[in-house]
Amino acid sequence: MRTVVVGGGVIGLATAWRAAREGVSVTVIDPAPGSKASHASAGLLPAINDQLYDQPELLRLCLASRELYPSFVEELEEFAPAGFRRDGVLDAAFDEESLPILDRQLAFQKSIGVRTERLTAEECAKLQPAFAPVVGGLLSPDDGAIDPRVLDAALITAIEALGGSVVRRGATRIEDHTVVLDTGDKVPFDRLVLAAGCWTHQIEGLPAGAIPEIRPVKGQILRLRSDVPLLNVTARAISKGKSLYLAPRLDGELVVGATYEERGYDETVTAEGTGSLLRRAAEVIPEVGALRFAEITAGLRPASPDDLPVMGPTTVPDVYLASGHFRMGVQLAPVTAVAMAAYLTDTVPHAATAPFTPLRFS
Amino acid sequence: MRTVVVGGGVIGLATAWRAAREGVSVTVIDPAPGSKASHASAGLLPAINDQLYDQPELLRLCLASRELYPSFVEELEEFAPAGFRRDGVLDAAFDEESLPILDRQLAFQKSIGVRTERLTAEECAKLQPAFAPVVGGLLSPDDGAIDPRVLDAALITAIEALGGSVVRRGATRIEDHTVVLDTGDKVPFDRLVLAAGCWTHQIEGLPAGAIPEIRPVKGQILRLRSDVPLLNVTARAISKGKSLYLAPRLDGELVVGATYEERGYDETVTAEGTGSLLRRAAEVIPEVGALRFAEITAGLRPASPDDLPVMGPTTVPDVYLASGHFRMGVQLAPVTAVAMAAYLTDTVPHAATAPFTPLRFS
16 A cells, blocks of 8 residues: 655654554655744644633544653654653743633643642742743643654654655645656555645645645744753743743753734745744743844644644545644644554544544535 | 955955955955855945044044945946945934934034935935834935945955955964965965954964954844835934934845944844844834844954054054954945055055054054
């Protein structure tokens, strides 16, 4: 069974790796693997986010992926380091009006069995001394973050080590069980996975409506650097009810994100995007100004018509879809990859993935 | 007469070009010509700045260079475009407290014969519609700016076209009328010009005290981009008594600068430097947020012990110096280059350069 995966972002690569691990012969096609949304992503892995309070099926999917993450990383690290840290996520409130957000989150996390500790202002200051004064916090000690750039590189290494291949070309159309490359060459497949983020529905040669439109939601994200990490743990800084993602890496990189902008396929980084992230970072980390400015990047998150992930078989025989993960691609990579590998080996996918079938748009 | 110029910034390159033009055989030595202070510089060419009110000799030097600029550019453009624009510099005051700065500047410019027009708020808005409301302005129609990156590239082209050469290596020491490169190779000279900015005094092999210490003054500078230029003319935006340099290029680049920081040889760009330039730009140009973030760069301005330029023969026979131009290297390149070429051809240099002899530090 020759399986071709179109799209070398975190979803396509993770799917290919898990399939290769099950003995499937895989080829990933991407002009520049790991260079788009997952290259921009901060890679935060919090247990929950706002979207999950009233989306029980999505919550179940997220918790399944969270459950899978440690073993997924452990198995991947047989090939290469994955950049995973699971030393806690701190949610810190910087004003009184943001405290109810913590209260709600604490109650919710407890109700679903996620270990969570309420921290006083003093405890927050002790854990994260670089923060401006906070009014209170939550620590979720079993959560953390992953560096998506390290993760993507590890996945490529693992795919190739298992005999799979990564073809660094663009895919233009599907034709008679082949993927036609931008060179004109054709790559034959028995099964095809489309995982090209917000470019997924642009591939030609499939019946109209077979693939839902996956729209781009732009995110600008900032990377600063210091010789020694300024923050000790992954955090979300909440002020005026809004949350800023802060992902410190052990090598001194600090990722600050992100904006949400509906601007079509525009991938430009702007003065406003850069300035607003710098300003918000400076509000919560007084010394952040001394850090080196390393990078401002824009990524396009892939959002399906109902903003929920799409994974599984389509109406077209032998054509599968894994996309639409919006802001949770890195978080949902393990559960998506394991489910897709199940489809590709004709076994039963994780039950949590069933509601996310592409067939809901047909 | 073999002349070697150590340092391929705007001062070294301009000196080499003018010398080559007079028939001198020149070699410029620089590991990366045009990559340091002049690469960062905005290239504003205003008639005057604050420093000139009480520095009559420096004023005379600046006015001499301003006088030379059009013919300097015209002659250089026989080889390549120089990126010069002389369509006016607008000084705009954004608050009442900054108006006296304009009054003083107007009176001063008139007293020295620099054409200057007082503009009302309405006239400023008409000239530069992208500006936030201003309270008043000055237009100096005979002034402008140059793109230092284009200028440096043109100078290299001109030097090579005239038979000179640019050796892309580091110079480590002076030894028996040769410059010893980092490869160990030696480049012989009859006369030597040291023009290596804040690295000038670090070259070894000269008697102690022959070269004054040239200290680095860091400047961070921002480059934004749009398809169509947002600003029509070069400007200084004055608010709360402080001036922000704005150099729009015809290709849509907008250079915003700069910070002044005494931090030794630290060339890092910081979150604070980037954030403050973005914030100040947004205060005076409301739509600036939509521009693409192109670049944040740091340059090290070379400052002599008295913060004034240094040019001419040193106490060491056949060794000349051209450095210490601080924030006016691009502005003073023509007068410096013409004076240095005069020294190198045993003719009389421009009288305005006499006070800037290196011998004042001996």
